[in-house]
Amino acid sequence: MRSDGSQSAPLGLKIAAACGLLFLHLPILLIFVYAFTTEEKSFVWPPPGLTTQWFAVTWNRPDVWQALSLSVRVAAISTAIALVLGTLCSAAVSRTKFFGRETISLLVILPIALPGIITGIALRSAFALADIPFSFWTIVLGHATFCVVVVYNNAVARFRRTSGSMIEASMDLGADGFQTFRHVVLPNIATALLAGGMLAFALSFDEVIVTTFTAGQQQTLPIWMLEELIRPRQRPVTNVVAMVVMLVTLLPILAAYYLTRDGDQIAGSGK
Amino acid sequence: MSLDAAMVRATAPAILPGSGGLRGALSDLFWRKPKVLLLLMLLPPVLWLGIVYIGSLFALLAQSFFSIDEFSGLINREFTLKTYGDLFQAANLDIILRTVTMAALVTLASAVIAFPIAYYAARYARGRWKALFYLGIMLPLWSSYLVKIYAWKLILAKEGILTWLLAKLHLLWVLDAWLSLPIVGGNSLSVSFTGTFIVFVYVWLPFMILPVQAALERVPGNLVEASSDLGASPGQTFRNVLFPLALPGIVAGSIFTFSLTLGDYIIPQIIGTSRLFIGQAVYSQQGTAGNIPLAAAFTVVPIVIMGFYLWGAKRMGAFDAL
Numbered sequence A: 001m002r003s004d005g006s007q008s009a010p011l012g013l014k015i016a017a018a019c020g021l022l023f024l025h026l027p028i029l030l031i032f033v034y035a036f037t038t039e040e041k042s043f044v045w046p047p048p049g050l051t052t053q054w055f056a057v058t059w060n061r062p063d064v065w066q067a068l069s070l071s072v073r074v075a076a077i078s079t080a081i082a083l084v085l086g087t088l089c090s091a092a093v094s095r096t097k098f099f100g101r102e103t104i105s106l107l108v109i110l111p112i113a114l115p116g117i118i119t120g121i122a123l124r125s126a127f128a129l130a131d132i133p134f135s136f137w138t139i140v141l142g143h144a145t146f147c148v149v150v151v152y153n154n155a156v157a158r159f160r161r162t163s164g165s166m167i168e169a170s171m172d173l174g175a176d177g178f179q180t181f182r183h184v185v186l187p188n189i190a191t192a193l194l195a196g197g198m199l200a201f202a203l204s205f206d207e208v209i210v211t212t213f214t215a216g217q218q219q220t221l222p223i224w225m226l227e228e229l230i231r232p233r234q235r236p237v238t239n240v241v242a243m244v245v246m247l248v249t250l251l252p253i254l255a256a257y258y259l260t261r262d263g264d265q266i267a268g269s270g271k
Numbered sequence B: 001m002s003l004d005a006a007m008v009r010a011t012a013p014a015i016l017p018g019s020g021g022l023r024g025a026l027s028d029l030f031w032r033k034p035k036v037l038l039l040l041m042l043l044p045p046v047l048w049l050g051i052v053y054i055g056s057l058f059a060l061l062a063q064s065f066f067s068i069d070e071f072s073g074l075i076n077r078e079f080t081l082k083t084y085g086d087l088f089q090a091a092n093l094d095i096i097l098r099t100v101t102m103a104a105l106v107t108l109a110s111a112v113i114a115f116p117i118a119y120y121a122a123r124y125a126r127g128r129w130k131a132l133f134y135l136g137i138m139l140p141l142w143s144s145y146l147v148k149i150y151a152w153k154l155i156l157a158k159e160g161i162l163t164w165l166l167a168k169l170h171l172l173w174v175l176d177a178w179l180s181l182p183i184v185g186g187n188s189l190s191v192s193f194t195g196t197f198i199v200f201v202y203v204w205l206p207f208m209i210l211p212v213q214a215a216l217e218r219v220p221g222n223l224v225e226a227s228s229d230l231g232a233s234p235g236q237t238f239r240n241v242l243f244p245l246a247l248p249g250i251v252a253g254s255i256f257t258f259s260l261t262l263g264d265y266i267i268p269q270i271i272g273t274s275r276l277f278i279g280q281a282v283y284s285q286q287g288t289a290g291n292i293p294l295a296a297a298f299t300v301v302p303i304v305i306m307g308f309y310l311w312g313a314k315r316m317g318a319f320d321a322l
Helices: A011-034 A053-059 A062-095 A101-113 A116-129 A136-161 A164-172 A177-206 A209-214 A221-230 A235-260 B002-011 B021-032 B034-064 B082-087 B090-123 B128-142 B145-156 B161-168 B172-179 B193-217 B221-229 B234-263 B266-270 B278-286 B292-315
Strands: none
Touching: A011 A235, A011 B090, A011 B128, A011 B145, A011 B193, A053 A235, A062 A101, A062 A136, A062 A177, A062 A221, A062 B034, A101 A136, A101 B034, A116 A136, A116 A209, A116 B034, A116 B234, A116 B278, A116 B292, A136 A177, A136 A209, A136 B034, A164 A177, A177 A221, A177 A235, A177 B021, A177 B128, A209 A221, A221 A235, A221 B145, A221 B266, A235 B128, A235 B145, B021 B034, B034 B292, B082 B090, B082 B292, B090 B128, B090 B193, B090 B234, B090 B278, B090 B292, B128 B193, B145 B161, B145 B193, B145 B266, B161 B172, B193 B234, B193 B266, B221 B234, B234 B278, B234 B292, B266 B278, B278 B292
16 A cells, blocks of 8 residues: 555656746855856856955945945844734733734734835835934834734744643742743743744845835945846945845844744744 | 732732732732733734834825825825826726736746645655755745845846856747747846746745645645546546645735735836836835825725735635635
8 A cells, every 4th residue: 555655756746846946046046156256247147257356345345334234233123123022912812812813913914914015105104294204213113013923923833832731830839920931931932032033134134125115315235235236336246245145134044944943834934 | 909919918828928029919910810911912012013004004095095286296185086086097007907917927827836846845745855845945935035136137137047048058049039029028038028027926936835835735645546546647636636625725825926916116127128017106106206195096906906805815715724
């Protein structure tokens, strides 16, 4: 009798799946090659030569550093806000059933379910109506709003696996609410929060659609890249920045995967 | 409340003494009245999302009922439906139709490409392979959106790798023939609708794979075996068994691919023709044209379309596959 696991897939399916995965990954690999090309004016393939000089040029560009620094600060603060709001919300939703629970879940997911341009222009028109000038905080306001869902998703998945009787046991043994939170709840959800925080950071670091509406004249790294894509000034520098951005976003994703891989494979779903 | 807590402590000294102070009082309060704790936990996120997000959405909706004074360019803050009327001009209807067509095609293509990957990952991949597939879908999903678009600019450029590859295979005539077609063609792939289409499919594909895989994971393997035992060809098994069971997953994935394509303005701006999509229309109306009311009315279009779409998807049970 043939059992489920030992069976091998039909050849056609194997080829189709492999081609699909190649389609997803080859373009990303190409970025790593172009960062070393000697060609300055066009996207010619194959690269006429390989060089590392553009890394040095990029290193000495103050505009890149400014954009990078703004992106990192925005992502750090947005992640911190999202961690607090997302944890509170997931704890409330998963420990009790109350009226309007579904609405709360929907409210959290909405900023990411509706296209970014709607979030962006909605925030922009709200700033316009309320006469709020663009600043660092207007960017954070937008980013934190759609980062909450990432933390929320990760924390909810973990709470679902954490049994409520542990909290009761802790209380029975004489711990007060704060001690229970500190010594029982927090260690249980810590890795899920860390994973959620990393994904939120990656999401915020990379966000461009909402940011174009809330940044005014400020340049985050993705906005800097967008400018370069529309009006290229120095292509090799863009190539290097593209590679760095790719690495900066890939590392947190890998880390988040290893933190949550036992059991709940929910880390990234529902970006 | 702290008095209450003190009474309990006095009458039942055999149990641990309370920790006292504000901290103990709060802890007791949360234990007795879980609703207070619930309220305190919900208040910050609900206030934030309610004020920042829902508030902004209402601000947007309000703006769409304002109008712009065509002579002064100032925004007239009085209720009117004139701005919605402007949506029905031929040029604007064109934009809406073009975007919806693109979204439908992108959704269809993503479903076709996603299915084999999802099916293999759900049914055949085990252990290390399963993890590899999972990462193989997650990494492209989460890696930088702009860099992915940039990669395609490199690929589709006239001097880029695709032209080089086709030249090596002596297939350049196929590309030239395709580019000479009306509507889908253009000077090079990076300034044609075909290019826009490819990049849309590429960028949203992982959003389709995940829910389809989730739906297929729930199909018991013996169902497929039973179907072939009963004499169905692989094609028949796919049509009558696998596809209907995967459909909720495909619909769930299509929510993402459809909605994201409707709202995107960066992909068609970087890789595509000068003919606008809804997102670009919104962006240029609020930016250079300064016509925020019309931009707001434009964004209501994807919201309404997605509303109907979600309603239909819910009836098909797509939300269980998310």
